[in-house]
Amino acid sequence: MDDKRVYIFDTTLRDGEQAPGFSMTVEEKLQMAHQLARLGVDIIEAGFAIASKGDFEAINLIAREVRGSKICSLARANENDIKAAAEAIAPAESKRIHTFIATSDIHMQYKLKKTKEEVLELAKKAVRFARNLVDDVEFSCEDATRSSKEFLYKIIEKAIEEGATTINIPDTVGYTTPLEFYELIKDIKNSVPNIDKAIISVHCHNDLGMATANSLMALKAGARQVECTINAIGERSGNAGLEEVVMALVVRKEYFDNLYTSINTKEIYKTSRLLCRITSSFVQPNKAVVGDNAFAHESGIHQHGVLSNPMTYEIMKPEDVGFPSNRVVLGKHSGRHALKSRLSELGIELSDGDFEKLFEEFKALSDKKKYIYDEDIEALIYKDVIHKDADAIKLLSFQVQTGDNMLPTATVSLEIKGEKKILTATGDGPVDSVIKAIEKALPNEPVFLDYSIKALTPNTDAQAEARVLIEMDGIKSSGVAIDTDIVKASAKAFVDAVNKSLFKKQVKDKTLEGV
Ligand code: KIV
Numbered sequence: 001m002d003d004k005r006v007y008i009f010d011t012t013l014r015d016g017e018q019a020p021g022f023s024m025t026v027e028e029k030l031q032m033a034h035q036l037a038r039l040g041v042d043i044i045e046a047g048f049a050i051a052s053k054g055d056f057e058a059i060n061l062i063a064r065e066v067r068g069s070k071i072c073s074l075a076r077a078n079e080n081d082i083k084a085a086a087e088a089i090a091p092a093e094s095k096r097i098h099t100f101i102a103t104s105d106i107h108m109q110y111k112l113k114k115t116k117e118e119v120l121e122l123a124k125k126a127v128r129f130a131r132n133l134v135d136d137v138e139f140s141c142e143d144a145t146r147s148s149k150e151f152l153y154k155i156i157e158k159a160i161e162e163g164a165t166t167i168n169i170p171d172t173v174g175y176t177t178p179l180e181f182y183e184l185i186k187d188i189k190n191s192v193p194n195i196d197k198a199i200i201s202v203h204c205h206n207d208l209g210m211a212t213a214n215s216l217m218a219l220k221a222g223a224r225q226v227e228c229t230i231n232a233i234g235e236r237s238g239n240a241g242l243e244e245v246v247m248a249l250v251v252r253k254e255y256f257d258n259l260y261t262s263i264n265t266k267e268i269y270k271t272s273r274l275l276c277r278i279t280s281s282f283v284q285p286n287k288a289v290v291g292d293n294a295f296a297h298e299s300g301i302h303q304h305g306v307l308s309n310p311m312t313y314e315i316m317k318p319e320d321v322g323f324p325s326n327r328v329v330l331g332k333h334s335g336r337h338a339l340k341s342r343l344s345e346l347g348i349e350l351s352d353g354d355f356e357k358l359f360e361e362f363k364a365l366s367d368k369k370k371y372i373y374d375e376d377i378e379a380l381i382y383k384d385v386i387h388k389d390a391d392a393i394k395l396l397s398f399q400v401q402t403g404d405n406m407l408p409t410a411t412v413s414l415e416i417k418g419e420k421k422i423l424t425a426t427g428d429g430p431v432d433s434v435i436k437a438i439e440k441a442l443p444n445e446p447v448f449l450d451y452s453i454k455a456l457t458p459n460t461d462a463q464a465e466a467r468v469l470i471e472m473d474g475i476k477s478s479g480v481a482i483d484t485d486i487v488k489a490s491a492k493a494f495v496d497a498v499n500k501s502l503f504k505k506q507v508k509d510k511t512l513e514g515v
């Protein structure tokens, strides 16, 4: 085995998707999984098969269709979970079952209500059962960083004896620190007699902002698998970001003892954007590696330095991660060919039918604004081409009457499950009146948790990006929309969030109690 090789285990579709606001449809998960395979991740944790019908279907579809990465499902340490996981991943060319049980006193006593001996037995039985179904079994000691070391050594040794091929050490609550975690991994390497028969993996959460640092220090101590997510999404404050871990190993190769991964770093930015598009999320502008400002130099001194020699202020080149350098792309005179080649640079594949729909929308937009940016194209694709037919509610048209001496009044025309409805309302301003009119069509009034509007480009004909976060029937959903008209962008973003809430309500049969 190559001691320098680090395996990348991507859990965007499982731990990432579990986080509020990041649920994906089965088709969206498949699209994301194809891109993860292109990115070169070794293992895709495609979901938690027993958690819901939707999760099972997504894992199964990914197992059937995605090649190049190992497909994995999570399972608690019991036979039903493991059977569901094995069934879901069955069609995959290369597969893994990831089974876990909590090992910290607090989890064993309050969550599992089991003694150490009982937990040890359950772990042994689970790994044995899983190994009878597949050759590759990963065992995780949930809340490892708050577990007794002696108990960890024992349960790891037994899991390996039963056939676990990867042992994962999760920092489930993001509690550890880089040096402490380094020592834990070293201690496991030195104290578990059969540890050389398994790969040590780490899975760090970012509650104290140390997930990436902790993962990297674990690699220095001898771990050889990192569990991470795109854009660092995941439960609560998220998981270690794949882009951060991978680029730290590339940029600080010597410091990290020449460790390397199989990731094609040029696919990183594309993967990050795809996740944003699919989940209507955005990464903070100053986010490491993939944020909008990651390669932007504002101050004169920095700009001068970068122009003389980029390495004065850049430790990696934008093209290393596939970050687009030329952001102004197309306009009124661009034809099909130009649009197609820009799509291919952005890594976007569309069917002929969807391409034609996009081209129509593109032409309509270029009549309204001079320059069409990458963000504009992505927005058109996601909002107007791919999702147009899937939404329960469609905004057909609207009109608003407003002025400084009148009560703003809006009339909206909606299509709800094929039926046309016209609704009117007044409000505090044009946006509020349109939203109030749309709300009249809903069974329950959503609560607005957040609303923002931002010009995407620096001109008055700019497209405005509206984002809303709402709560409806106890379900939080975000919506995003882009239009040159801010009222329309806001209305579309609201309808987008409502559609997602309605969709999530349908798949809300996730029963993860006890996880
Ligand atoms: O954070 C955690 O402990 C997990 C396990 C299921 C690996 O996500």
Ligand code: ZN
Binding pocket: 015, 170, 172, 203, 205, 235
């Ligand atoms: Zn986790």
